[in-house]
Amino acid sequence: MPDTNYSRFAQLSPFELKDELISIASSDAQRLMLNAGRGNPNFLATLPRWAFLSLGDFALREAERSYSYLDSGLGGLPERNGIVQRFDAYATHHRDSDGIIFLRSAIAFVKDQLGLNRDDFLFEVVSAFLGSTYPTPPRMLTHTEEIVKAYLSQEMFGPTPPAGSTSLFATEGGTAAMAYIFQTLHANFLIKPGDKIAIATPIFSPYLEIPILSEYQLDIIDICMDRTDDWQLPQSELDKLLDPAIKIFCLVNPSNPPSSKLSDAVLDQLAALVRDHRPDLFIVTDDVYGTFADDFVSVFAKCPYNTLCVYSFSKYFGATGWRLGVIALHDDNVFEAALSALPEDTKRRLDTRYASLTTEPRALKFIDRLVADSRAVALNHTAGLSVPQQLQMALFALHGLMDREHRYKDAAKQLIRKRYQTLYSHMGIEARHLPDDVNYYTLLDLQEIGGDLYGAEFKAWFINSDLGLSFLFRLAQETGVVLLPGKGFEVVDTSARVSLANLTEIEYASIGRFTRQVLDECYADFKAA
Incomplete structure (x- = not known):
């Protein structure tokens, strides 16, 4: 050569x-070219996809109940009343279908395990397949949010159940979640040019490339993993976070590319440091690979007050083309505290920014600001991940919840x-x-x-x-x-x-x-x- x-x-x-x-x-x-340079999996979950197709057939039959007299291929919106009974009748004629078996199990599961109303759930997912209405609420469909919260609780929290309540924002994959988080932190003056951002390295390269963009101009501080200790974070590196000038700490856990999860000892050391010395620290943890780890526990479980959790369904379910991700945030969080502590003149500027959304802009939660900013505020009423995507996300999450034998x-x-x-x-x-x-x-x-x-x-x-x-x-x-x-x-x-x-x-x-x-x-x- x-x-x-x-x-x-x-x-x-x-x-x-x-x-x-x-x-x-x-x-x-x-x-033959062998491209091992990208993490797009060549495996995927089939059952929740069969469920999507089976639900689609039923959903279209529901739509055809309206306007059938016009004989023109014109359908209408589904009716909530009696929808479970109609599905049961439909399912008796398709009882050998993998998709129908999955859906019947899901309808029973959400009632028995999550306390959701079966008719409301089925009406939501049927409507979502048809995609004939805007996402309502824009942040995330109501039952889908509860299902995905249960899934994240199972996969991210280990033996410790989450304390308090959590809200989710459904996004176009984990990459959109990253973009929205930086955008809203900047728009709300929680980060500004010259601030320090700590990044656990090695890391997925966009986390290194976004902070130095002209609109952010953040000063990157490497928190270096130790290759000789299976890519864990030494206490000496964690101690860099004691610097009060560091506003935000970003990490991918399990790491990309070393592909090691943070040990229980490191998680406890980080939690103690944040609790005792840096209760003001913003943390963003990207946990897309957590479902491949044994006995995984997220930083979100250890530091719920300080942490925004990003999760994507793309890798585990083989769904990179679906673009399915969520941002999870504890309702009691450091971002709300930071907004409250902003100077009065800054608060007035933000009042003007969000005035079209509410008569009390200062009461607008940080996670709802993420939603609004994702659509330049003015288009908040049409924000949100498309509802067919949210449906497939819910089916993936249900697949994870119902896979009891793993x-x-x-x-x-x-x-x-x-x-x-x-x-x-x-x-x-x-x-x-x-x-x-x-x-x-x-x-x-x-x-x-x-x-x-x-x-x-x-x-x-x-x-x-x-x-x-x-x-x-x-x-x-x-x-x-x-x-x-x-x-x-x-x-x-x-x-x-x-x-x-x-x-x-x-x-x-x-x-x-x-x-x-x-x-x-x-x-x-x-x-x-």
């Missing part, structure tokens, strides 16, 4: 660099963890699985792997030669394998991120072999040098 100057790619987001690598990897028509969850975990073992074994390296590991991604620490395989001198040469980017381009050109650079996620070591979610096991075996092949070639270059 000819020498190439890759410095021009150094500032690209890893997701933009991926396109360059794909172009190189796919240039040879005689081989069949789907265990299958998903086993799938990605077996791929992890396969990848490393075909590099000729022992694959360790520690208690806090999740394995949705893995970071190939190239300099450490090289040192283990070929010795300390090769490791030093690899580091000094700055071979991170060139290794990825070489891998793409010679083998057709696409990985992302760890550096783009604020990884200190020379490394590459491998998604273990989007290819087959045999393809991960190939990636392992090809990675070892290019490392062997680098070792040959080292000996020649």
Whole structure:
């Protein structure tokens, strides 16, 4: 491979660099390109999708009950009265359908386990499938919110049930949630240019890229995970949060790309620090990979007063194209306290901003400001995630709640963890699985792997030669394998991120072999040098 100057790619987001690598990897028509650079899973939950289709058939029959005399394909809005009885009659003729079996279970579950009215629930989801009315309330459909709250309580809180009440805002995936949070914090003067933002690194690269945009201009403070301690946060790094100039702390848990959850000890240390020293700290935790972890507990469970929790259904349910996410916020929270403490002149400016929504703008909750700001305030009345999307979200959440034997969850975990073992074994390296590991991604620490395989001198040469980017381009050109650079996620070591979610096991075996092949070639270059 000819020498190439890759410095021009150094500032690209890893997701933009991926396109360059794909172009190189796919240039040879005689081989298969293997793209492990993106975390879009190649598995998905089928039962809640069957339920969506079955509900759709029933919903259209409900719509056809109106205006059928016109014989023109014109339907009407469903009727609430008697809707469960009509569904039961419909279900008796489709009793062998997986979707109908799921829906009958769901109707019983929401009444027995969540205390919801069956007719109200079924009327909401039938109306949602038809998509013929605006989202009402705009923040989230009433029964869908209760179902998703129950799901998050099950998945995010571990053995400790949530204290107090929580509100949710349904968003177009976790990425929209990120954008809305920064936007509303800025619009409400809770963050301003020059403020410090602490970020647990390594991290999903947009968390590094958003704060430095011109409208935010935040000063990033790295809270560095310890690679040698399974990517946990040392107390010395957590102590950086004692700085009162740090307004907000962002983290992805389990981490992306190291794919390790925070240990119980670290969670307790963080909670104690916030309780005793930083009760004013804003925390944003992105917990999209929590459902792949064993015995997961969110920062939201440990620090409910201080934390905005972001969750996306995209990875666990194989639904990246659906764009389904939520923001969860405890009703008693630090953001309301910060709004209340703003100077009077700032409050007057915000009164003007939200005056079209309420006669008491100062009483507008932070989560409702998120909704309003997501539609430039003036379009608040048409805000909200589309109702068919909210329906599928509710069905996904019900699937998680009703999976009492954890069949789907265990299958998903086993799938990605077996791929992890396969990848490393075909590099000729022992694959360790520690208690806090999740394995949705893995970071190939190239300099450490090289040192283990070929010795300390090769490791030093690899580091000094700055071979991170060139290794990825070489891998793409010679083998057709696409990985992302760890550096783009604020990884200190020379490394590459491998998604273990989007290819087959045999393809991960190939990636392992090809990675070892290019490392062997680098070792040959080292000996020649």
